[in-house]
Amino acid sequence: MKPRIYHTQSEEATIALGEALAAELPSKALVLLIGNLGAGKTTLAKGIVKGLKEGEPDDVSSPTFTLIHEYGSSVYHVDLYRLDTAAQVASLGLEEIFDRPAVVLIEWGERFPELMPKERIEIRLRSTGEDSREIEVSTYPETASRE
Ligand code: ADP
Numbered sequence: 001m002k003p004r005i006y007h008t009q010s011e012e013a014t015i016a017l018g019e020a021l022a023a024e025l026p027s028k029a030l031v032l033l034i035g036n037l038g039a040g041k042t043t044l045a046k047g048i049v050k051g052l053k054e055g056e057p058d059d060v061s062s063p064t065f066t067l068i069h070e071y072g073s074s075v076y077h078v079d080l081y082r083l084d085t086a087a088q089v090a091s092l093g094l095e096e097i098f099d100r101p102a103v104v105l106i107e108w109g110e111r112f113p114e115l116m117p118k119e120r121i122e123i124r125l126r127s128t129g130e131d132s133r134e135i136e137v138s139t140y141p142e143t144a145s146r147e
């Protein structure tokens with residue numbers, strides 16, 4: 001699938017986009033949420049959790065301190081911001097979570113590319129104004145296109 005680009009103008013719109021994206025996620029998926037602090041990674045995660053019917057946006061907070069949050073049995077939300085080394089990340093036991101039939105949302109996972117499965121969805125968020133965000137969704141590995 002070609003990368004797709006969305007634009008949102010509010011936190012609510014990003015949550016709504018997350019809900020819409022959730023509807024097309026496979027039941028087992030790794031999603032890297034990529035972007036600077038404040039770009040909207042956690043906000044989009046709220047929408048995805050809501051769309052997967054595992055929680056309301058207010059239930060979803062940044063896993064910055066606990067590192068891994070689990071919503072129902074089908075969604076994990078991970079934030080690797082506070083970890084510095086691949087050894088620290090390896091000790092979290094993410095491989096076991098990657099094996100589960102679940103959607104795994106990871107913030108700052110791109111900092112440890114060698115630990116992330118190659119088959120994944122990358123969502124890049126960029127601030128384009130105080131309340132506007134550009135959100136690009138890419139699926140890897142890219143499947144050969146015959147167009
Ligand atoms: P991150 O997890 O990338 O650090 P958060 O989702 O925690 O970012 O925070 C995003 C911040 O930006 C929130 O304070 C949110 O209210 C604000 N915001 C403003 N406009 C948007 C938008 N269009 N989409 C997402 N968040 C937005």
Ligand code: MG
Binds near residue numbers: 041042062079107
């Ligand atoms: Mg965050």
